[in-house]
Amino acid sequence: MAKEVSGPGRRVSEPRLETLRAADSDRQKIADQLKAALDEGRLSLHEYDDRVGEAYAARTYADLIALVDDLPRPGMSAADVTARREAEARRSARRMPTALVVLWTIWGALTAVNLVVYVLVAVTTSGHLYPWPIWMLVPGAALGVVTAGVQTARGRRQR
Structure with missing residues (x-):
């Protein structure tokens, strides 16, 4: 066949x-x-x-x-099974939503690029240079507040 x-x-x-x-x-x-x-x-x-x-x-x-x-x-044992389920529930509660992971990745990449450019400019020029990468802390702080709020809301919802 x-x-x-x-x-x-x-x-x-x-x-x-x-x-x-x-x-x-x-x-x-x-x-x-x-x-x-x-x-x-x-x-x-x-x-x-x-x-x-x-x-x-x-x-x-x-x-x-x-x-x-x-x-x-x-x-x-039954205690092992229960402990494993509770650990998985805690792990999933701590996991950040995908949108926040993407935003943190973008912020981290932009911050790294800004720092590299700042260091290159600082090495190649003489005199005082304005520390403009410090402005990356503003969106970073906002993103941190949003992340903390989302994680707190998710924690309350699962209780």
């Missing part, structure tokens, strides 16, 4: 990972993960027996993933 190809050596539809056939080693890994869940008290003996039987009868990765989808990684 000929393969359907579109272009040199490419299949028309690449199979998704879940539809691929599982190997014996994959089934054994899932069985080991189920044994760890049994040892931690997450599964009853009857449920463990059912799932291990289904694991050894599984044909695809989707069949195997369904057996351990509701279980945390081996060795993780």
Whole structure:
């Protein structure tokens, strides 16, 4: 039977990972993960027996993933799972919006260019030179106030 190809050596539809056939080693890994869940008290003996039987009868990765989808990684306690979720929530609350990241990047680039030009002019001329890069502090301060306000508002909203 000929393969359907579109272009040199490419299949028309690449199979998704879940539809691929599982190997014996994959089934054994899932069985080991189920044994760890049994040892931690997450599964009853009857449920463990059912799932291990289904694991050894599984044909695809989707069949195997369904057996351990509701279980945390081996060795993780409920406190670990809760702590990880809370840490992720704190991390997302501290994350700046993309618009502010872009504005800070633009301000930083303009400030760097101003400082480099100022240093080059100061080195090549004699006498007193007005420190015009100091004016970059004005938009920087305004951007800092806006950032603090946005982060405070986001913190209140998530409580």
